[in-house]
Amino acid sequence: SQELEQSPQSLIVQEGKNLTINCTSSKTLYGLYWYKQKYGEGLIFLMMLQKGGEEKSHEKITAKLDEKKQQSSLHITASQPSHAGIYLCGAGLFAGGTSYGKLTFGQGTILTVHP
Amino acid sequence: KAGVTQTPRYLIKTRGQQVTLSCSPISGHRSVSWYQQTPGQGLQFLFEYFSETQRNKGNFPGRFSGRQFSNSRSEMNVSTLELGDSALYLCASSLGSRDTIYFGEGSWLTVV
Numbered sequence: 214s215q216e217l218e219q220s221p222q223s224l225i226v227q228e229g230k231n232l233t234i235n236c237t238s239s240k241t242l243y244g245l246y247w248y249k250q251k252y253g254e255g256l257i258f259l260m261m262l263q264k265g266g267e268e269k270s271h272e273k274i275t276a277k278l279d280e281k282k283q284q285s286s287l288h289i290t291a292s293q294p295s296h297a298g299i300y301l302c303g304a305g306l307f308a309g310g311t312s313y314g315k316l317t318f319g320q321g322t323i324l325t326v327h328p
Numbered sequence: 329k330a331g332v333t334q335t336p337r338y339l340i341k342t343r344g345q346q347v348t349l350s351c352s353p354i355s356g357h358r359s360v361s362w363y364q365q366t367p368g369q370g371l372q373f374l375f376e377y378f379s380e381t382q383r384n385k386g387n388f389p390g391r392f393s394g395r396q397f398s399n400s401r402s403e404m405n406v407s408t409l410e411l412g413d414s415a416l417y418l419c420a421s422s423l424g425s426r427d428t429i430y431f432g433e434g435s436w437l438t439v440v
Contacts, residue, residue: 246429255332255418256431263426301371303429314361314376314422314429315384321370 219319236302238283332432353421360402
């Protein structure tokens with residue numbers, strides 16, 4: 214069973230629309246990362262959230278961590294074709310709070326943005 | 329500042345052979361971790377090294393091994409390759425346990 218569940222698995226939006234991707238954990242989150250990946254390429258770091266209730270923004274992307282619900286969301290405002298790709302959430306789920314570089318990832322959300 | 333560098337980017341190997349992949353972390357980063365990405369299993373953690381010591385290991389057979397050198401560069405080795413080892417192998421580095429983890433472009437391994 215997946216320890217990190219992302220929803221939706223895929224998303225097709227028209228350029229200019231807002232969208233949200235969710236990441237839900239079955240265990241307590243000790244830090245959560247959001248990455249973007251173009252198929253076959255490496256992961257591009259977007260944001261890292263470490264505290265419950267934390268919210269970070271970069272350009273048109275906002276990520277929040279609700280530690281009580283063991284959930285994070287990634288919101289894109291006014292989407293553009295450049296936002297297309299695979300979005301991955303990754304978390305350190307190691308008991309005690311130190312994951313030693315081990316991240317457990319969700320299965321990814323494929324985002325398509327039509328011009 | 330250079331990012332995480334992985335070599336080679338693409339390679340094709342035959343079943344039964346062995347392969348070595350290389351990773352140069354971001355300058356100053358002492359933690360290096362390796363991941364395997366496949367369409368069926370997604371991104372899975374292989375192992376992590378810090379100051380030449382393996383601190384964490386994923387659930388992979390002993391055919392998968394790695395090491396880290398004193399300059400923090402790391403290599404991973406897969407022996408007796410199987411078709412199922414075909415994957416994108418990603419290396420990541422960070423300063424320490426709770427710091428941002430940055431990934432390289434990956435090494436595409438195809439086993440035929």
